[in-house]
Each structure stands twice: as C-alpha cells, then as structure tokens.
C-alpha cells in the first residue's frame with residue numbers, strides 16, 4: 001500500500017520493477033527498450049515506404065498508460081513488458097514477453 | 104515600453120524601485136488573432152517576437168498553459184554552442200550563436216550572455232580523431248574550434264583528475280571558444296517584454312485543448328479560456344508536442360523523456376567555461392552565484408512527469424567526481440527535471456503540417472535553449488511566408504521519409520541512450 005502511494009505521488013526515489021522471472025528489483029538492474037506495441041512489418045510482404053517509416057520512426061508517445069519493453073540487464077537478461085504510466089511513473093503491471101495486455 | 108538603462112535604474116532607485124512598469128501586460132484573450140503561438144517557452148516567445156518585428160503581424164497571441172518560464176526554458180543548464188558535425192546543424196546553430204552576441208541590446212534586457220568557451224574532453228585516441236574531424240567540419244563552416252592536447256587542457260582545468268589513477272585519462276579536448284552560457288529566465292523574460300511591446304498578447308494559464316479545422320484548414324483553437332479564432336497556429340510546446348499533434352491526427356517521430364539537472368551549493372570561482380566529460384555523459388559549468396550546474400543522461404524511459412529518479416543523478420555525479428574529484432566535497436542543493444521532445448534522429452523539426460495554417464516546431468531534444476533566437480527567426484519565417492527559412496530547410500519533417508536524417512551521434516532511433 002505504502003509503496004503504491006509513494007509511486008502514485010511520484011515520491012519514490014527510484015523505480016522498482018517486478019521482473020516476471022526474478023521478482024521486484026531496483027531500476028538500476030534494468031535497461032529500457034521502448035514502445036512494445038510497435039510491430040515489425042511481416043517479412044517478405046509488400047509494404048509501402050510509409051508503413052516502414054512508421055515502424056522505424058513514428059511513436060504514439062502517450063501521456064498516460066504505455067506498454068513498453070524492458071531488459072533485465074543485470075539479472076536474468078530476459079526481455080519483458082511493463083505497463084507503466086508515463087505521467088506518474090506508476091507501474092501498473094509487468095508481463096512476460098509473449099503475454100498480451102488485456103486492459 | 105520604457106527602456107531599461109543606467110539612467111532608469113538611478114531614477115527608480117530614488118523612489119525605492121516602486122515605480123517600475125510591469126514587464127508585460129496580462130490581457131484577456133481576444134475573440135480572434137492573426138496568428139496564435141501555443142507555448143510560452145523560449146521558442147514560442149522568440150517566434151512571436153520575430154513575427155511581430157520582421158513580418159509586421161501585430162495581432163498575435165501566445166497561449167501558455169502555465170506561466171512564462173515554467174517549462175524547459177527555465178529548467179535547462181543554459182549551454183550555448185554550435186560544435187556540430189553536420190553542415191545543416193553547424194550553419195543553423197551558428198547563426199544562432201551570432202544572434203546571442205547582440206541579444207541583450209536587441210531586447211533591451213540583460214540575458215547575461217557569457218561566451219567563456221565550451222570544452223569537450225577526449226579520453227582515447229579514437230575520440231581525439233573524431234573530435235578533430237568534428238573540429239574540421241566546424242572550421243570548414245567558418246566556426247572557430249581548436250583541438251587541445253592534454254597539457255593545454257590541464258592549464259584550463261588543473262583540478263581535473265590528471266593523476267595516474269584516472270579511470271578515463273584525459274587525452275585532450277575540443278574547444279569552441281565562443282561557446283558559453285546565458286541566463287535562461289532572462290531570455291524568457293526579455294523576449295516576453297519585447298514581444299509584448301510589439302503588441303503581442305501573452306496569455307498565461309490558457310491551455311490549448313484542441314483545434315477547429317474546416318476543410319483541411321485551421322480556423323481556431325479551443326482553450327481552457329474559451330475558443331479563439333485564427334488562421335495560423337504555431338506549435339512551440341516542446342515536451343508536450345505529441346499530445347497536441349494527436350488532436351491533429353498526427354503521429355510524430357518523437358518520444359517524451361525526462362532530463363534532470365542539479366546544482367551544488369555555491370563555492371568560490373573554480374570553473375571558467377563549460378566542460379563536458381567524454382567517457383560518459385556529464386557536463387558542468389559554474390553559475391554567477393557560484394553553484395556548480397551539472398547534468399548528463401536522460402533517465403531513459405518515456406516520461407511526462409517533469410521529474411526523474413535518483414539513480415540517474417547518482418550515475419551522472421559519479422562521472423562528475425571521476426572527472427573533478429573535488430566535487431565529491433560539495434552538497435547538492437537542488438535537482439529538477441524537464442520533458443524533452445526527443446526526435447528520432449536527435450535533430451529538430453521546423454515545418455508546416457498537413458493542415459493548412461498549422462506549423463510545427465519541436466524535436467529539440469536536450470539542446471533547444473541555445474537555438475532559442477534562431478528557432479524564433481526561422482519558425483516565424485515559416486509561419487509568415489508558408490515556406491521554410493533557408494536555414495531550416497534540412498529540418499523538415501519529410502526527412503524521416505526521404506532518409507535525409509541528421510543523426511549527429513549515430514545513435515539511430517534509440518535517442519534515450521544519449
């Protein structure tokens with residue numbers, strides 16, 4: 001409870017991220033991998049330049065809930081997903097890499 | 104506007120400084136403007152100033168959701184430089200450097216421009232090579248730069264770690280002598296006062312929520328203080344760009360990230376210019392009050408929170424202490440953060456949009472303060488003439504489509520790696 005409150009109010013002095021494989025660890029152990037909703041166009045499929053541009057460069061960049069990739073660099077070294085609020089830094093949920101978010 | 108001068112200072116001193124004019128008015132929004140600038144940061148203020156001064160558009164409003172100086176313009180570490188590699192960046196930012204020289208006179212406001220040099224340190228032979236390449240690129244564009252050896256650097260910053268124990272020994276550095284700093288608040292206030300004097304309405308606490316668009320043309324904006332009509336709208340909202348772009352059905356090659364900075368307790372003069380550590384990301388200058396002003400990496404995840412976390416501050420200051428061991432004795436007074444509009448190639452975007460009358464100024468990453476004057480100049484040109492200024496042609500949005508990227512650091516799209 002206290003932890004949630006502290007994170008909600010942005011009073012935490014670091015992020016505490018729950019790796020789905022290792023459990024809760026400090027932010028220092030992780031690196032960021034960006035927006036997890038970006039889908040690479042299918043291999044060998046006919047795509048427009050515009051589709052390719054949006055995959056490489058364009059981001060929704062929401063203020064609020066954001067599904068993103070993190071890497072447990074100094075831990076199990078696995079990639080996973082974090083559902084996090086970009087306005088408050090509150091971590092709503094962490095998911096294994098193949099899991100989909102059901103809101 | 105009553106001019107500030109030594110005489111006005113003396114005159115006002117005699118009546119206890121009680122009769123100074125307000126620096127800018129606090130008007131009610133009108134029903135309609137010829138042009139509206141969203142965002143009263145440095146870029147919005149400078150843009151409105153140039154629209155009024157150079158293009159004779161007098162009926163202009165700046166709509167600011169907070170207060171003048173509350174955004175990144177009041178949060179940055181005030182470094183001015185034009186030590187880039189690519190021609191487009193060199194020419195653009197150096198035009199800006201020339202504008203800083205006369206800015207206090209032009210605005211009749213002391214922006215405390217202080218060209219005392221910026222020194223980028225190199226810690227390996229490879230880095231010396233790459234700095235000499237960058238220095239040559241600058242010189243080819245007419246920008247003074249010198250490559251310094253270890254002993255020359257030691258003369259400038261003798262208290263840096265020149266011992267045998269240094270983890271990243273200093274090999275030399277690239278010096279841009281006219282790099283330096285200016286007082287960021289004064290830049291905001293000076294532009295605000297000068298724009299107001301030209302008739303620009305600065306409307307604070309007025310948030311733009313959406314746009315009125317008819318047949319692909321803008322006809323007004325919807326704000327927290329009512330709807331306002333206009334035919335031209337310029338976005339200068341820095342870290343909030345994607346939020347407003349969404350209202351225009353635009354997705355942008357931009358991510359919002361938090362960048363922190365901090366100052367130490369004030370000490371006697373020890374550091375003259377700006378110094379950057381080359382083996383990581385740490386930079387430092389000393390303010391006129393004596394505080395060491397320090398910054399470095401982004402926190403490194405999408406954020407709109409205007410505050411970061413301690414691990415980043417600790418990481419940045421560890422680098423600081425590696426460079427200047429004597430910093431370890433200082434106490435940190437304040438830390439703060441601002442939201443950076445990180446573009447996907449690290450360079451800005453100044454352009455029209457697919458909607459007639461809506462113009463875009465964003466993507467400044469962590470380097471937009473130094474560009475304030477030249478951004479205002481070129482963006483005002485784009486808004487007034489509907490054409491890019493010759494200096495800002497390379498900063499059009501379509502470069503992400505044509506492949507003419509301006510990726511100074513070769514980082515690709517992972518700009519948070521800084």
Ligand SMILES: Cc1cc2nc3c(=O)[nH]c(=O)nc-3n(C[C@H](O)[C@H](O)[C@H](O)COP(=O)(O)OP(=O)(O)OC[C@H]3O[C@@H](n4cnc5c(N)ncnc54)[C@H](O)[C@@H]3O)c2cc1C
Pocket residue numbers: 141142143144145146147166167168169170172173174175176177178179180181182183309310311312339340341342343347362363364398439440441442443467468469470471472473474
């Ligand atoms: C810690 C830190 C250090 C930095 N160091 C340097 C440096 O050393 N050198 C350098 O060159 N640059 C530096 N920068 C970057 C520089 O500060 C920015 O690139 C630049 O200030 C951005 O332009 P601006 O001044 O117009 O932005 P801002 O001052 O952020 O202006 C944008 C304004 O838009 C307003 N706004 C947003 N949405 C709305 C809306 N919907 N309606 C109305 N108003 C809205 C905001 O309230 C804000 O006032 C640094 C930034 C930070 C945070």
Ligand SMILES: [Zn+2]
Pocket residue numbers: 019020021022023072075076077078
């Ligand atoms: Zn793990």
